[in-house]
Amino acid sequence: MAPTVPLVLDDLCVKDxxxxxxxKSIPSQFTFVNDSKGSISDSIPIIDFSMLISDNPxxxxxxxxxxxxxxxxxxxxxxxxxxxxxxxxxxxxxASTEFFNLPEEEKRRYEAKSVSDPIKSGIGTANGANHKxxxxxxxxxxxxxxxxxxxxxxxxxxxxxxxxxGKCRLVLRKLLQGxxxxxxxxxxxxxxxxxxxxxFQLYAANFYPPCPQPDLAIGIPxxxxxxxxxxxxxxxxxxxxxxxxxxxxHTDSPQNSILVNTADHLEIFSNGRxxxxxxxxxxxxxxxxxxxxxANGPAPDVMVSPLAELVQRDGRTLYGPMKYIExxxxxxxxxFDGGGxxxxxxxxxxxx
Ligand code: OGA
Ligand code: NI
Numbered sequence: 001m002a003p004t005v006p007l008v009l010d011d012l013c014v015k016d017x018x019x020x021x022x023x024k025s026i027p028s029q030f031t032f033v034n035d036s037k038g039s040i041s042d043s044i045p046i047i048d049f050s051m052l053i054s055d056n057p058x059x060x061x062x063x064x065x066x067x068x069x070x071x072x073x074x075x076x077x078x079x080x081x082x083x084x085x086x087x088x089x090x091x092x093x094x095a096s097t098e099f100f101n102l103p104e105e106e107k108r109r110y111e112a113k114s115v116s117d118p119i120k121s122g123i124g125t126a127n128g129a130n131h132k133x134x135x136x137x138x139x140x141x142x143x144x145x146x147x148x149x150x151x152x153x154x155x156x157x158x159x160x161x162x163x164x165x166g167k168c169r170l171v172l173r174k175l176l177q178g179x180x181x182x183x184x185x186x187x188x189x190x191x192x193x194x195x196x197x198x199x200f201q202l203y204a205a206n207f208y209p210p211c212p213q214p215d216l217a218i219g220i221p222x223x224x225x226x227x228x229x230x231x232x233x234x235x236x237x238x239x240x241x242x243x244x245x246x247x248x249x250h251t252d253s254p255q256n257s258i259l260v261n262t263a264d265h266l267e268i269f270s271n272g273r274x275x276x277x278x279x280x281x282x283x284x285x286x287x288x289x290x291x292x293x294x295a296n297g298p299a300p301d302v303m304v305s306p307l308a309e310l311v312q313r314d315g316r317t318l319y320g321p322m323k324y325i326e327x328x329x330x331x332x333x334x335x336f337d338g339g340g341x342x343x344x345x346x347x348x349x350x351x352x
Contacts, residue, residue, distance in 0.1 A: 013107070013138045014123050015100060015288075018209035025213055029134045032126075032218040038241040038248035038282065045070035047260075049171065050081040052178055067175070068182035075262040075277025076242045078253045079175075079231075084167045086256050091156075092164045092292050093235050096205035098154040099140055100290075106153055110140065115333040118142060118149035126221050136217040136283045138207040145169065145201035146299065165201050165294055168231050172199070172296045175229060175260070183270060185309065190228075190269065193307055194298035200227070200324060201296055208239060208281065208289040219281030219289075224342065225263040226328050227297030232259040237289035243278040264327070264342045265297055268319045271306035276342060300325035319345045 017023065047070060051063035070077040099107070099121075110121035119142040124135035142149045144165045150158045173196055177187045190196070208219045219239060232240060240259060241248045251259055267276040281291070298304055305321035319342075327341050 013100075013104065014134075014136055015138050015207060015209045016104075018136075018211065023212055026136070026211065026217050027134075029132075030136055030217045032133050032135075032216070032221060034215060034218060034282075036248055037215075038250045040252070041244070041249045044249065044251060045074055045077040046257075047077045047079050048081050049079055049083065049174070053174055064178050064181060067178050071179060071182075071262055071266075071274045074242070074244055075275050076244075076251070076279075077260050078251070079171070079258040079260050080254060080256075082171050082258055084164070084171065084258070088160070088164055088167070089233055089256060091160045093233070093290055095154055095157045095160050096140070096292055097207070097235075097290055099151060099157060099205060100138055100207045102153055107140075110151060115329045118147070119151055121151070124220070126218075135220060136208060136211050136214075137219045137281070138209075139204060141202060141204040143200070144203045144294075146198040150203075161203055164292075165203055168294045168296065169196075169199060169201065171231075171258075172196075172229060179266070179270075179274070183273065183310065185307070189307070189309075193302075194228070194265075194269070194304065195302050196299070198299035199296060200298065200300045200328070201294055202227075202328070204293040204295070206281065206289075206291045206293065208283050208291075210285055210288060211283040212285065214283045214285055217283055219283045222278050222280045224276040224278055225261065225295055226265065226324075226331050226341070227263040227295045228266045228269070229296050230261045230263050231294045231296065232261070233257075233292050234259075235288075235290040237284070237287045239281050239283065239289045240291070241280050241282055248280070263295065263297075265304050265324065267342065268304055268345065269307055271310045271314055272318045273310075297328070298324045300328075318347055320347055321345075 051059045054060050107121050110119045112120040121140040123138050125132050150161050176190045180190045211217050238252050240251045261277050262274050264276040266274045302324050303321045304324050306317050311317045331341050
């Protein structure tokens with residue numbers, strides 16, 4: 001029999017629960033029915049960022065082509081040679097880990113009271129078949145651009161998150177420039193239409209402790225992300241799976257690479273050419289996994305809809321407009337309930 005704990009783990013985070021020495025099975029509130037395990041694919045695309053910004057036209061056009069193909073076919077790629085220093089990537093993983101090691105009272109200062117709180121920490125819930133379930137994960141999230149928010153402790157977190165998210169913005173804008181070119185638009189058209197000088201960035205640190213029954217629990221259930229492109233790095237323990245042609249795939253990645261997935265607003269902006277990829281985080285028995293996610297979106301107050309030029313070309317629009325920050329906050333308030341905002345914005349009449 002699984003031990004019972006209250007649905008809200010009042011004084012506990014998943015990290016402490018996983019440390020209880022007699023934990024042989026997961027409390028029933030964590031039970032999540034996974035539809036299938038993931039398998040390995042050796043064809044997950046790799047994009048070499050240094051080629052994408054290369055002065056050699058041949059190299060660049062090949063990298064552009066690869067980028068377009070991976071966004072279209074997978075909605076996912078592994079980015080290498082991105083220029084973000086290895087030391088900075090390690091520093092953000094270490095400082096974020098330290099956050100989770102802080103005393104509970106300190107972390108609880110950031111317990112979400114309202115969906116628009118710029119810093120939130122806690123354990124996640126999701127809607128299961130007919131009841132809420134708990135996720136095998138502790139998290140901390142903060143809005144880091146255009147306005148910067150960060151927990152006060154550990155003290156070095158602020159500077160590290162600020163530097164890392166700034167470097168992510170530079171990489172983001174180059175990738176989106178390439179994507180604009182692939183859409184046969186001016187290189188700066190996405191930058192301009194979505195006001196990327198003020199692009200919204202959400203930093204999230206996820207802590208997945210070892211789980212005695214990983215097949216019966218889930219770190220994050222299948223979902224798509226808000227925004228344009230999401231960047232993910234981890235502490236060397238894999239766990240992100242993406243859906244491709246209806247199957248789940250593990251995303252093993254070379255050290256120091258960034259895992260990039262397409263998100264809802266790239267699907268909307270491109271009028272459906274690039275689909276927002278479904279993904280999930282699975283857990284394991286042996287090792288704690290830490291992932292650092294930076295979700296990159298349009299400026300908060302931009303009303304996002306498919307770009308007029310693409311709508312004109314396609315002769316129809318597939319998505320209704322919505323202000324980006326409203327989309328983010330409705331999504332955060334009903335996260336992981338199965339139905340995303342994207343579904344609500346789809347214009348049914350125009351679909352084949
Ligand atoms: C997310 C997410 C996956 C992971 O935070 O949105 O999909 O592997 N995380 O941590
Ligand atoms: Ni995600």
